[in-house]
Amino acid sequence: MTYAFGDFVLDLQLFQLRHGEQVVPLEPKVFDVLRYLVEHHERVATKRELLDALWPNELVTEAVLPTNINALRRALGQARGEKTPIETVHGRGYRFSVPVMRGNSSAVPARSLGSLAADLPDDEDDPFVGQQPLLEKLRKLLTRALSEQGQIVILRGETGIGKSRIARRLTDQARAQGADVWSGACPEGLGTPPLWVWQEVLRSAKVSEGGAGLRRFLGQSAAELSPWLYELLEDGDDNMLARGERDRFRLYDALVRLLTGASKVRPRVLCLEDLHRADDASWQLLRLLAPHLESLAVLVVCTVRSRDDLTTATSVQRHVEDLARLSFCSRFQVTGLSEVETGQLLNKQLGREVPHDLSRLLYQKTDGNPLFLRELSEGIMASGQSDSDALRDAPGLSPPELVRRVLLRRVERLGEAAQQLLSAAAVVGNSFELSCVAHVAGMERESVTDVVDVALASRVIVPLPDRVESFRFAHELIRDTLYSELGSGERKRLHQKIADYLSQQSSLHGQGAKEIALHYYRALPEASPGNAMTWLSRAAEECEREAAYDDAARFYRSALDAVRLMSEPSATDLTLLNQSLERVSQRQRAAESAN
Numbered sequence: 001m002t003y004a005f006g007d008f009v010l011d012l013q014l015f016q017l018r019h020g021e022q023v024v025p026l027e028p029k030v031f032d033v034l035r036y037l038v039e040h041h042e043r044v045a046t047k048r049e050l051l052d053a054l055w056p057n058e059l060v061t062e063a064v065l066p067t068n069i070n071a072l073r074r075a076l077g078q079a080r081g082e083k084t085p086i087e088t089v090h091g092r093g094y095r096f097s098v099p100v101m102r103g104n105s106s107a108v109p110a111r112s113l114g115s116l117a118a119d120l121p122d123d124e125d126d127p128f129v130g131q132q133p134l135l136e137k138l139r140k141l142l143t144r145a146l147s148e149q150g151q152i153v154i155l156r157g158e159t160g161i162g163k164s165r166i167a168r169r170l171t172d173q174a175r176a177q178g179a180d181v182w183s184g185a186c187p188e189g190l191g192t193p194p195l196w197v198w199q200e201v202l203r204s205a206k207v208s209e210g211g212a213g214l215r216r217f218l219g220q221s222a223a224e225l226s227p228w229l230y231e232l233l234e235d236g237d238d239n240m241l242a243r244g245e246r247d248r249f250r251l252y253d254a255l256v257r258l259l260t261g262a263s264k265v266r267p268r269v270l271c272l273e274d275l276h277r278a279d280d281a282s283w284q285l286l287r288l289l290a291p292h293l294e295s296l297a298v299l300v301v302c303t304v305r306s307r308d309d310l311t312t313a314t315s316v317q318r319h320v321e322d323l324a325r326l327s328f329c330s331r332f333q334v335t336g337l338s339e340v341e342t343g344q345l346l347n348k349q350l351g352r353e354v355p356h357d358l359s360r361l362l363y364q365k366t367d368g369n370p371l372f373l374r375e376l377s378e379g380i381m382a383s384g385q386s387d388s389d390a391l392r393d394a395p396g397l398s399p400p401e402l403v404r405r406v407l408l409r410r411v412e413r414l415g416e417a418a419q420q421l422l423s424a425a426a427v428v429g430n431s432f433e434l435s436c437v438a439h440v441a442g443m444e445r446e447s448v449t450d451v452v453d454v455a456l457a458s459r460v461i462v463p464l465p466d467r468v469e470s471f472r473f474a475h476e477l478i479r480d481t482l483y484s485e486l487g488s489g490e491r492k493r494l495h496q497k498i499a500d501y502l503s504q505q506s507s508l509h510g511q512g513a514k515e516i517a518l519h520y521y522r523a524l525p526e527a528s529p530g531n532a533m534t535w536l537s538r539a540a541e542e543c544e545r546e547a548a549y550d551d552a553a554r555f556y557r558s559a560l561d562a563v564r565l566m567s568e569p570s571a572t573d574l575t576l577l578n579q580s581l582e583r584v585s586q587r588q589r590a591a592e593s594a595n
Contacts, residue, residue, distance in 0.1 A: 037086065038096055159406050160370065180267070517558075
């Protein structure tokens, strides 16, 4: 059944209000108010009539009506003072004052469902970019669920990758298509009551439908089963789990009946966030509900951290695998943004065109993680650094507090030995050879192997495919965070140990001068200024041979700094270095003129 008025179509079967080909988002109660006014458009609907029809057996005041009417007027584009389409009849109620045509077709133009990204407005404070292939798959699953082919969606990914934002995108689209969303989340920390996520779902359902609505959905079993729901909803009784399987199954039966009854009135979406923190009983309840969802207009959306995050317990992975065996359960790994998408997000976040080299460096540091990108971009703007020099300066940008805390927590869970090894690796650089880090950290070979296995399993580091026993940090931000946690003296001590080790290897294997020079320079003044000057000069000469004159000039300037730290600076060294600096500067200017 449909009703057409002006450029709008009210579809009672799909629970949609459409304006042309666009679906207009409406809260469930606002939709119900519109439906009632349209169905009774030939007369005035009194306030008492509306309250009795739409809020039966609930203690509400007349104040709820203006709130919903105003929301409806905004959705219909009715300006303040206008009397159409909704007219206020003072002292009486409301009248739908435009012509209405009734129809039987609920066919939706093919484009009206659109894509999850295209149909929904962007949030200026938290813009959404990318993930188009995933969003398209989710849109198709949502369409199936709205057609009484229930679906379960599990979104997996690391902290900050965007699981919750994608889930919100999906639930917003579901609301726009007439579904009601009941949501719950598992908080971080100990002491959370059993079945907490389901308590939150029931509270969300009660806010949406009211207590009378929930009892109505239970049907003839309401008197018998509603106490089980309300014991969980009102009291959060921790003892419920200890009462035996029979009582828990009655609770499960009540939830099945509730969802079955509710989905016959309107499609429902259950959004269960951060299920890696959920207790086993919450997972078991979801598994018991799952077989009943296949024939209901219900979509369950779950967010879970990736299995490579050690905060995700093995038992959680078993629960995920168990659900995934169902034919109507789909798992998706949420990955970072591409380099192009990173640039697009930064442009939106900062409100201006971001230089390509800056967006590329931020992409390299974050692997396209939206949370890390947002925090780093805000940090750069707050500090007044707005170009790639902010990131190019070694040893790297110190991550903002939120990102630092997230990454430190991940590393701390690996144990003290891992922290010791990874801190030494952070001083080496974003990529490192195991032999060098083991030497610098002063760790035995067997201990190092164990730590590497744990760090690889948690994806704090990943192997370099073309080099034996060489690795890199999964995020440059992990390296930056660990580096920033070290005290200045400890950094210099480690830089000197690395430089000494690499210089010894250089005599055997021809190790590159630039890396050694940088470590000696960062170890000043504790390191020998003479050693630093020697290697910085070699690095400058190496860059000069490669026609990298800008880099050569930087190394010569650093060599001059080292000479000035000597107790008795050599006039000859100062003269030669200044001459070399002038030479490469002239060559740099000539090269720029030629271009």
